[in-house]
Amino acid sequence: MRAPLRRFRTRVTGGIAAVLFLALAGCHTSEVTPGPTPPPTRTTLPQVRAISIATTESFPVGVAVLASVVLPDCTTIGTITQSRSRNIIDVTIPAVSTATGPVWGCLSVSPIITPTVRVVSVTLQGAFPPADYVVRVNGVAQGFHVD
Numbered sequence: 731m732r733a734p735l736r737r738f739r740t741r742v743t744g745g746i747a748a749v750l751f752l753a754l755a756g757c758h759t760s761e762v763t764p765g766p767t768p769p770p771t772r773t774t775l776p777q778v779r780a781i782s783i784a785t786t787e788s789f790p791v792g793v794a795v796l797a798s799v800v801l802p803d804c805t806t807i808g809t810i811t812q813s814r815s816r817n818i819i820d821v822t823i824p825a826v827s828t829a830t831g832p833v834w835g836c837l838s839v840s841p842i843i844t845p846t847v848r849v850v851s852v853t854l855q856g857a858f859p860p861a862d863y864v865v866r867v868n869g870v871a872q873g874f875h876v877d
Contacts (some may be wrong), residue, residue: 773808776801776825779847781872784867785858791876792855797867801825801846810852821852821867 771820779798786792808824854865858876865872 773824773829774802774805774827775868776805776823778823778870781865781867781870783872783874785874785876791858793858793863793874793876795821795852795854795865795867795872797823797850797852797870798823798847799823799825799850799868801848802827804845807848807850810850812852812855814856817863819854819856819863819865821854821865823850823852823868844874851876 777800779800781798782796784796785795786794799807802825805825805827808826810821810823812819812821814820852867859877862873862875865874
């Protein structure tokens, strides 16, 4: 009699263990650990030191703007936009920074003596029939004429 009782206990114990395993497995929720949160970005308009206009001698006439902009530490050029109202073209060159607080890895050695100046080239959109035009890059204006 002992052998059938032992088999019964083994089966009951195994069955209880299986039920507990399934019950606990059903309670477990699969959580996805998110990656690191990117730091908040800050967009500013960098100072424009100079603007140069270049036109192509093609048909239709193409116009490009070269702008020298001063970038603060830890910034890059963002998405450049342009809008046009008749003969006035506004170009916005943003500086995007992800640095918050003291970020030692991106401090320049002597920011007063050697600021970071980048020359940005922007091809202006649209047609340019013969006329006088004004381009404003971050508020700094430069006129040009198309013959």
